Amino acid sequence: PxxxxxxxxxxxxxxxxxxxxxxxxxxxxxNAEAIPLHAASMDAVTSIFMMHELPPAVRRTVIGEAARVLKPGGRLVLLDSLQRGDVPDYDGLLERFPQNYHEPYYKSYVGEDFSSLAAGCGLLHRRNVTAFVSKVMVFDKQN
Structure with missing residues (x-):
């Protein structure tokens, strides 16, 4: 299940x-900041359009919790908005988005280094896939 x-x-x-x-x-x-599961109990964790809604410190906590509940070799998949530099033609749109749509944490999100953040939690960045204004980031928990 x-x-x-x-x-x-x-x-x-x-x-x-x-x-x-x-x-x-x-x-x-x-609350994703304190997932009520045992450590190393899940094969996969996904997050859909949540990361840009979180303050930077909470973002780090949530990634850490995902890593905690993943089994060794488990996978974290994040689906969210593009980030600055993913599709350079859209960077202007990404810069205006937080003001136009009242997204207080979006500006920090578009500059967040998820590869480094995840590495600090024991997760290895595998790949990114972009589609229009969305991005999938895939990480694996190291054994």
Whole structure:
């Protein structure tokens, strides 16, 4: 089975209504800064459009928690917005985005070095894949 977590009870209720019949999924209200799982208990962890919503210190804590719950050889996959330099033609758009859409942590997100951040948590950066204004970052927990 898979586990999904969100801070929002309303989002978890919505997901339960729409996903229950489609897949075996355990959904819980929890904070990604303190994932209520044992260390080395998950094969994979994903995060979808969350990193740009977090202050830098919290971002580091969340990546550390993901690394903690991953088994050796486990995979962390982050899907989020492009970052500065991923597609240089979009850099101007990325610079204006936080002002236009009231995203207080976006400016720090677009400059965050996720490869170094993850390495500090025992995760090896494998690859990035970009698609339009989105980016997937893949990391593996070292054995």
């Amino acid at each position: 898979a586990l999904g977590l969100d801070l929002s009870d309303a989002y978890i209720r919505h997901a339960r209504r729409h996903l229950r019949r489609r897949m075996r999924l355990n959904l819980i209200v929890a």
